Amino acid sequence: MSLPASMRYIAATGPGGPEVMAVQTGPLPQPAAGQVLVRVQAAGVNRPDVAQREGKYPPPPDASPVLGLEIAGEVVALGAGVAAPAVGSKVCALVHGGGYAEYCTVAAAHCLPWPQGYDAVRAAALPETYFTVWANVFQLGRLGRGESLLVHGGSSGIGVTAIQLAHEFAGTVYATAGSAEKCAACETLGAARAINYRSEDFEAAIREATGGRGVDQVLDMVGAPYFQKNLRCLAMDGRLVEIAAQQGSKVEFDIFGVMRRRIVITGSMLRPRSPAEKAAIAADLRKTVWPVLDAGRCAPVIHQVFALEQVVQAHALMESSAHIGKIMLTVAA
Numbered sequence: 213m214s215l216p217a218s219m220r221y222i223a224a225t226g227p228g229g230p231e232v233m234a235v236q237t238g239p240l241p242q243p244a245a246g247q248v249l250v251r252v253q254a255a256g257v258n259r260p261d262v263a264q265r266e267g268k269y270p271p272p273p274d275a276s277p278v279l280g281l282e283i284a285g286e287v288v289a290l291g292a293g294v295a296a297p298a299v300g301s302k303v304c305a306l307v308h309g310g311g312y313a314e315y316c317t318v319a320a321a322h323c324l325p326w327p328q329g330y331d332a333v334r335a336a337a338l339p340e341t342y343f344t345v346w347a348n349v350f351q352l353g354r355l356g357r358g359e360s361l362l363v364h365g366g367s368s369g370i371g372v373t374a375i376q377l378a379h380e381f382a383g384t385v386y387a388t389a390g391s392a393e394k395c396a397a398c399e400t401l402g403a404a405r406a407i408n409y410r411s412e413d414f415e416a417a418i419r420e421a422t423g424g425r426g427v428d429q430v431l432d433m434v435g436a437p438y439f440q441k442n443l444r445c446l447a448m449d450g451r452l453v454e455i456a457a458q459q460g461s462k463v464e465f466d467i468f469g470v471m472r473r474r475i476v477i478t479g480s481m482l483r484p485r486s487p488a489e490k491a492a493i494a495a496d497l498r499k500t501v502w503p504v505l506d507a508g509r510c511a512p513v514i515h516q517v518f519a520l521e522q523v524v525q526a527h528a529l530m531e532s533s534a535h536i537g538k539i540m541l542t543v544a545a
């Protein structure tokens with residue numbers, strides 16, 4: 213397959229607002245051993261991209277400095293030692309940066325096939341939230357069949373995935389969101405009850421909804437102001453899983469409260485995890501979750517699609533928090 217000598221990608225001229233991003237031209241990345249080169253057709257926009265652009269979440273030293281954590285497209289070249297996916301395969305992938313570009317390299321083991329009937333935009337909307345939710349809610353937080361989950365930010369990219377996966381693989385799901393429209397969307401996706409955190413006290417609502425028992429797990433992305441309330445929402449042996457601290461990360465808590473109810477406090481960051489750990493998550497997703505996507509029992513929620521050149525508007529929309537689900541970029545290579 214003949215490849216162009218150069219590609220367009222999004223460069224950020226420095227930390228700042230969405231306007232620091234612009235299209236630039238540069239050489240194609242070369243796939244290293246164990247990697248493939250993908251011609252990108254679509255890429256997802258995620259909140260960590262916003263934090264990286266603002267200079268608050270620097271990429272790991274071995275990562276591409278170009279924004280973008282998830283893509284879908286066609287494999288166009290293989291690095292040494294790669295047997296699959298083959299050239300010509302349609303894949304979606306969790307990438308180590310570099311997704312806002314016409315071409316991107318990725319570990320072969322971090323690629324997954326497009327679920328049945330998917331196009332590039334829907335496929336690219338999967339990796340970041342499915343890897344994150346699977347690793348945190350099910351692997352780390354061990355949410356099991358029949359157990360209950362409270363998801364904060366239920367209408368976020370992460371939230372819509374967590375609601376659907378917990379509804380499919382566990383039991384009752386509760387969510388918080390910031391408007392009546394977002395709450396309605398959470399309930400359509402499978403939440404038994406969505407709580408508008410701007411007008412209701414979520415702790416009281418969870419206590420009432422669970423008859424005072426509490427939930428088995430809270431998936432939190434808000435941080436310090438929710439910490440005490442999250443602990444009080446948990447049932448005996450409950451797990452608090454932290455994936456972000458949007459409103460602060462420093463807390464004080466009563467150790468005896470944790471001991472009395474045998475609570476586990478945990479959390480993780482996806483990006484710095486080792487290639488082998490990401491490959492293991494991908495393998496687990498392929499075996500357990502991809503058949504559910506193929507069958508249409510879970511699906512991405514796409515809020516709006518922008519062309520790569522409209523990346524400034526895409527980030528501005530994410531920062532406005534007006535979206536429900538995913539914001540996507542299409543890349544015409």
Ligand SMILES: NC(=O)c1ccc[n+]([C@@H]2O[C@H](COP(=O)([O-])OP(=O)(O)OC[C@H]3O[C@@H](n4cnc5c(N)ncnc54)[C@H](OP(=O)(O)O)[C@@H]3O)[C@@H](O)[C@H]2O)c1
Pocket residue numbers: 257258259260340344364365366367368369370371388389390391394409433434454455456457458480481482483530533534537
């Ligand atoms: N640990 C990891 O590996 C990992 C990986 C990916 C993402 N994340 C984190 O997960 C979060 C979601 O990411 P995303 O890409 O899905 O972003 P997103 O769609 O922009 O979601 C952000 C969400 O936070 C919600 N939120 C803000 N303040 C809240 C509050 N006080 N109570 C309840 N919800 C509140 C917003 O809800 P409203 O709009 O209704 O206010 C919005 O739904 C981000 O913080 C991101 O950094 C972590």
